[in-house]
Amino acid sequence: MAMTKNAMLVEQAIKRRGGVAELTKSMGIAMDGFSEGLFDSAQRSDVPAKIIRAREPFAHALSLINDHITVRQEEIEAASAAYEDIARRLVDKLDWPISAISIHPQGSASTKTLIRMPDRTKFDIDAVCEVDITKLQAQDPMTFFGAIGEALDGLEVEPKKRCWKINFSGKPFYIECTPSVPLETIPVSQQEASRLKAAEPEFANTALAVVDTPQKKWKTSNPAGIRNWVERVSARNIVANLVLEEFTKSARANIQPVSPQSVEVEETLRVAIRLFKRHRDMRVYRQEIDKDFQPISIILVTLVTICYDGLADLIEEGVLQPFSHPVDALVAIADLLPEMIVDYPGTGYQLANPTVVGENFAERWNDDDGERAQTFDVWCGLLRADLERISALTDPKEIEAETREVFGCHAGSGPAGSGGSGGSGPYISIPRPPKPAPSTPGLA
Structure with a gap:
């Protein structure tokens, strides 16, 4: 063999x-x-x-x-609630049917490899905003990306290369929401103009097109495919x-x-x-x-x-x-x-x-x-x-x-339930890193 x-x-x-x-x-x-x-x-x-x-x-x-280092379940549930709020905004402001919008985790949250940050700064929960729209509506990637951003007006948002970063006051996380459409909905002419890469046959049914804003073009992505691959191998x-x-x-x-x-x-x-x-x-x-x-x-x-x-x-x-x-x-x-x-x-x-x-x-x-x-x-x-x-x-x-x-997980006394294990273990106390030495001219 x-x-x-x-x-x-x-x-x-x-x-x-x-x-x-x-x-x-x-x-x-x-x-x-x-x-x-x-x-x-x-x-x-x-x-x-x-x-x-x-x-x-x-x-x-x-x-x-x-x-x-495990993220607590209540924080995952809070992120899920935020997904629902984003979907409602798209429905209300863009007049898109709720059945056409799917917002779901990608990256670490979907592969069960999400962890806390060492300094307890906010961690990111990547999300895909998958919109099942017609080929005509998918022709202009920048218009599509901008429409998502306008619908998020009222939230604390920041445009990134392929996503909208959404900060939530008082929450330990922020969401990076990536607008996308099923790869198959992109017209052939646009696929050629964007030089879209094909999906591997095994993962073709989960392939997406996301917006590459610096290039103003579509880009092939497949977060669900990565999730399924990790799931299969981990078994x-x-x-x-x-x-x-x-x-x-x-x-x-x-x-x-x-x-x-x-x-x-x-x-x-x-x-x-x-x-x-x-x-x-x-x-x-x-x-x-x-x-x-x-x-x-x-x-x-x-x-x-x-x-x-x-x-x-x-x-x-x-x-x-x-x-x-x-x-x-x-x-x-x-x-x-x-x-x-x-x-x-x-x-x-x-x-x-x-x-x-x-x-x-x-x-x-x-x-x-x-x-x-x-x-x-x-x-x-x-x-x-x-x-x-x-x-x-x-x-x-x-x-x-x-x-x-x-x-960087030192046991000590701390507030109940503040540990990364959701309250089942000792409080995590991480020493602050030393301040960097002052730069010296002429030395690397």
Whole structure:
């Protein structure tokens, strides 16, 4: 059977990393626990329990972080209410039928990877305002974009490249609302004028056209396709079934779901995305990587999902053994991450949008004098170093303390219900970053 594209990408990344033996060696957590004949022993049934006990301190610490960075359900519900208000405004001011308007989450909120900001500034909940209008009405993208903006008059709005940013006083979030129409409703002449890219066949039924205001043209987008892709890949299992069953029985009772945005440690793909995003945010917050060149969320989501999907393929094909524990899988993904995007001779950095033909998410990496690629490498090095330091510890209290420090979740006393876990855990107190040193003329 031919190897899938993602399996080949991961296999190449593993080779660049030094091979399977080196993949997680530096972090002190081996990924080959199931390849050493453990299940040939008479104590086969006890092996999963042993693995769980060995990984429990790490799983517990990461569960705490994952829980704390979760956005509370009441905030999600408040955003949903705001969606309804936006829809009503469009109906009232533009005379569009309510049945033609669909406002729904995109990005992190739709993939269940939405997290809190380290400094408790407002977080953004991306939304798509999908309008099922006629081909005639869809002919002028700028008129369509402007009509949405006029309908939002009375709210605190700001035009962005492809969306309207809507701030809500007294709320912990703002909404970036992207006007869109189904891709198929754009006339052929306009598709040609805008040079619209086609959707990948698997995701054609969710493809949209959004307005690229700097270019005054339509641009293909597919947020629901990304959501469906992440959902499909996350359903795959890269952890040995016996261990996962044992882990679920022993650990789930100690991990309390706090909202529909909540995910558990055994949901390896989403947890990896959430923790890596939090680590990136902390490194920006602590001024260790440049905010302007940080790896954006769609880059992280795409790289991690491709990596996870490729690992699942290699495991199914028998090239790799299943991981011994969800924590092992998470660490291995972190170890492979910097090897998952390559600067190809002649074309530069390429990271394909899995839902849109020919779209390169890493396009900006090729016109910034290497700043984004360098920042990504620096951040990946920091992530590796932090996980290596945590995995070298053996005392559960030290593991928890170091994990909290790395991810900026310090336990302390605070107002009830103010924690990122919706009130089920300790208050998160994050030290303010040091003030930057004054610039010195002549020094870089």
